[in-house]
Amino acid sequence: MATVEVLTSEVVVPAEETPAGAVWLSNLDLAARRGYTPTVYFYRRNGDDEAAFFAADAVRDGLARALVPFYPLAGRLGLAGGGEDGRVQIDCTGEGAVFVTARSGHYALDDLMNEFVPCDEMRDLFVPPTPAPNPPCALLLVQVTHLRCGGVVLGMALHHSVVDARSAAHFAETWASIVRGAPAGDAPVPPCFDHKLLAARPARAVLYDHPEYKPEPPAHAATASTYASAIITLTKQQVGALKAACAGASTFRAVVALVWQCACRARALPPEAETRLYSMIDMRQRLSPPLPPGYFGNAVIRTSTSATVGEVVSNPVGHAARRARAVTSQGDDYARSLVDYLEGVDAMNLPRSGISRAHLRAISWLGMSLADADFGWGSPAFMGPAIMYYSGFVYVMNAPGKDGAVALALSLEPESMPEFRKVFAEEVARLGL
Structure with a gap:
């Protein structure tokens, strides 16, 4: 079975001080599948030398900067009031996201493009291990794996109670724009964390069976x-x-x-x-x-x-x-x-x-x-x-x-x-x- 060698594992905190407090989660957040959604991105090495391509320092520093506008992802899943019976929320603690670098001497990118299918083995190779998805747990874990051909696999695990696919893509796009140095005018729109926009109505009206x-x-x-x-x-x-x-x-x-x-x-x-x-x-x-x-x-x-x-x-x-x-x-x-x-x-x-x-x-x-x-x-x-x-x-x-x-x-x-x-x-x- 193929393996990867983990080179580093650390927690990356936001590059600047970020707001504390809690983010209220809507009923749609609470009803989402409880757990992490692991995704992978495959990148083919360009003309840069191997040391410069997806350089860990640049990617890590970009993550720290992306966690400033997306500060809830540096927090932990929590419970309102701190008790076991409290409503699940995001505690904006600024503790950070898990960042792993790894190396695979087995796979080249073309091998992966031919062999990859979503499965336990691929998740275990290219996405960091995730903790039990219950409070208190990290919300974002990422892994950058360099392949033997010089290509890279970026694996991300985001807690589904706080993001859907569109929001996950929004974060990835912002992180990518920071690392590549995109002009401010080309940056994705800032995130909005006002989940009360999806709060239940004072007079509930259930009109469908669901x-x-x-x-x-x-x-x-x-x-x-x-x-x-x-x-x-x-x-x-x-x-x-x-x-x-x-x-x-x-x-x-x-x-x-x-x-x-x-x-x-x-x-x-x-x-x-x-x-x-x-x-x-x-x-x-x-x-x-x-x-x-x-x-x-x-x-x-x-x-x-x-x-x-x-x-x-x-x-x-x-x-x-x-x-x-x-x-x-x-x-x-x-x-x-x-x-x-x-x-x-x-x-x-x-x-x-x-x-x-x-x-x-x-x-x-x-x-x-x-x-x-x-x-x-x-x-x-x-x-x-x-x-x-x-x-x-x-x-x-x-x-x-x-x-x-x-x-x-x-x-x-x-x-x-x-x-x-x-x-x-x-x-x-x-x-x-």
């Missing part, structure tokens, strides 16, 4: 934490043809519709079985009024739609795309209803295990520009999740260096993945993609 935040019936067997994962790329032309077959559906809806169909077939589910498509929807621009551009926290909600397996697999892919639209069309009233619903339950202890083997959970990372993660040595050659946790997940991402292409990071049961690859390739060919 089954995505309730336990599944016991009859549904949950997916296992053992899974097979894959990275699959669709070209710009294939994405365009697929969207045309889906009557102009968005990229996310069209791609997820095809994955949903193929997953149902690969799993050999009976036609009468219920299959549910879950999604995470960013509500920043869907609220009325919208959240500030730099809102930093969890602003995504879980939504879902269901159908029988027979309905999904026997109809054209456009039908599944129309069903997917029901997952992604919610607005302010739905989000406010959810926040109000979560006010009446123990949001920190919602069910967070895997989903039924018949279901699929789709997450969009589209629109998170890799060009903005340029630390001064070029944009990443790849960015994606380091691990998937459960089977039945699909991330839809922009493929690096390929304008309009889409990359899928997918996890399924080990016995289903070979058939999925076969079925997916057949469907792509059948659609003339």
